[in-house]
Amino acid sequence: MRGREGVQEIHDLHVWPMSTTETALTVHLLVPGGYPGDAYTAGVAAALKEKFGIDHATIQIETDPGTPCVLESDKTV
Ligand SMILES: [Zn+2]
Numbered sequence: 001m002r003g004r005e006g007v008q009e010i011h012d013l014h015v016w017p018m019s020t021t022e023t024a025l026t027v028h029l030l031v032p033g034g035y036p037g038d039a040y041t042a043g044v045a046a047a048l049k050e051k052f053g054i055d056h057a058t059i060q061i062e063t064d065p066g067t068p069c070v071l072e073s074d075k076t077v
Contacts, residue, residue, distance in 0.1 A: 006032075008032055010028065011027075011030075011069065011073075012026065012027060012069070013027045014027075023055055024056040025048060025052075025054045025057045025058070026058045027057075027059055027060070028060045028062055029044075029060070030065060031061055044059055
């Protein structure tokens with residue numbers, strides 16, 4: 001995901017099983033260029049499903065590097 005256009009940082013990445021067949025994921029993406037739009041997050045969710053079989057992705061977009069996120073210490077770099 002870090003390789004995606006406009007993504008500066010990823011944090012609070014969690015993946016867990018919802019059931020024996022379904023997987024959930026949450027992640028925060030820092031995109032300083034501004035909110036990239038619903039099609040962007042839909043594309044990330046589709047890629048997660050295709051590459052990793054993740055059925056339920058929740059993607060939070062943050063746009064201001066100067067506003068600390070309470071979960072920013074949980075970085076995935
Ligand atoms: Zn965050």
